[in-house]
Amino acid sequence: MQRTQFGELACSIARTLDVIGEPWSPLILRDVWVGIRRFDAIQADLGISRKVLTERLKWLVEQGILGRQEYSHRPPRSEYVLTAKGAELCSLLMVMVAWGDRWTAGDAGPPVLYRHHDCGHVSHPELHCSHCDRPMNAGNIDILPGPGAAA
Amino acid sequence: MQRTQFGELACSIARTLDVIGEPWSPLILRDVWVGIRRFDAIQADLGISRKVLTERLKWLVEQGILGRQEYSHRPPRSEYVLTAKGAELCSLLMVMVAWGDRWTAGDAGPPVLYRHHDCGHVSHPELHCSHCDRPMNAGNIDILPGPGAAA
Numbered sequence: 001m002q003r004t005q006f007g008e009l010a011c012s013i014a015r016t017l018d019v020i021g022e023p024w025s026p027l028i029l030r031d032v033w034v035g036i037r038r039f040d041a042i043q044a045d046l047g048i049s050r051k052v053l054t055e056r057l058k059w060l061v062e063q064g065i066l067g068r069q070e071y072s073h074r075p076p077r078s079e080y081v082l083t084a085k086g087a088e089l090c091s092l093l094m095v096m097v098a099w100g101d102r103w104t105a106g107d108a109g110p111p112v113l114y115r116h117h118d119c120g121h122v123s124h125p126e127l128h129c130s131h132c133d134r135p136m137n138a139g140n141i142d143i144l145p146g147p148g149a150a151a
Numbered sequence: 152m153q154r155t156q157f158g159e160l161a162c163s164i165a166r167t168l169d170v171i172g173e174p175w176s177p178l179i180l181r182d183v184w185v186g187i188r189r190f191d192a193i194q195a196d197l198g199i200s201r202k203v204l205t206e207r208l209k210w211l212v213e214q215g216i217l218g219r220q221e222y223s224h225r226p227p228r229s230e231y232v233l234t235a236k237g238a239e240l241c242s243l244l245m246v247m248v249a250w251g252d253r254w255t256a257g258d259a260g261p262p263v264l265y266r267h268h269d270c271g272h273v274s275h276p277e278l279h280c281s282h283c284d285r286p287m288n289a290g291n292i293d294i295l296p297g298p299g300a301a302a
Binding site: 006007010011012013014015016017018019021022023026027030033034085087088089090091092093094095096097098099100101102103104105106108109110111112113114115116117118119121122123124125126127128129130131132133134135136137138139140141142143144145146147148149150 | 157158161162163164165166167168169170172173174177178181184185236238239240241242243244245246247248249250251252253254255256257259260261262263264265266267268269270272273274275276277278279280281282283284285286287288289290291292293294295296297298299300301
């Protein structure tokens with residue numbers, strides 16, 4: 001199975017892709033994040049087949065990205081909610097959006113905007129160093145082997 | 152073609168996935184980023200078929216993520232380099248790594264570490280607001296329709 005092959009690489013990119021590495025999973029995650037939490041609503045929003053959606057939701061729950069929360073006892077009905085692991089993955093979606101807005105939105109401009117609660121301004125996320133708080137990007141780092149590197 | 156379908160959604164996540172939405176593309180991008188730039192070297196590093204690698208490299212060049220740079224005239228040989236668009240996409244990989252390190256690395260710890268040039272410390276990227284510089288995440292923003300939202 002392709003999934004296992006990627007997850008076994010000593011690489012956090014490959015392992016993350018192992019969880020969300022096909023287009024539907026990030027879009028399902030996006031839907032739950034913005035409040036589209038029920039099977040039928042997600043299915044209608046994405047135009048995804050019920051079979052594929054069932055599989056992807058099961059996978060995302062197994063991976064601890066989404067949880068189920070009952071909203072009706074009779075009949076029993078549940079909706080999907082983000083776990084802490086899933087909520088942090090939404091930060092990845094935000095960076096995906098920042099890149100997509102910049103390079104793929106074209107003349108129409110960004111499909112959505114983010115308003116930051118702290119300052120009240122529409123803005124976008126930038127990467128800062130967890131140690132010194134200054135900007136961090138692929139051009140101002142060295143990449144070193146970590147403790148989990150393959151022998 | 153599934154690719155077109157995603158790219159046509161008024162959603163920067165879907166459009167970004169349209170460019171890198173299958174596991175090989177981000178891993179090829181990672182290889183070029185860390186200096187594995189020649190066809191044979193990428194092929195050996197990823198264990199990917201030559202056919203698939205040829206297709207994915209062609210796609211990434213067409214999308215303006217990678218460029219080709221000749222390193223030998225006779226015989227003519229070229230290697231792949233990041234464009235500005237591709238280099239910014241590596242920021243997305245860095246956030247992917249931060250999430251993967253936190254949630255998928257297990258007891259072995261992170262496969263790689265980043266040392267930030269500005270401060271010299273091993274650290275990881277965090278998201279900060281482009282307006283006020285304070286931390287930004289999926290839990291402290293409102294999502295508003297943007298100019299490019301579908302009618």
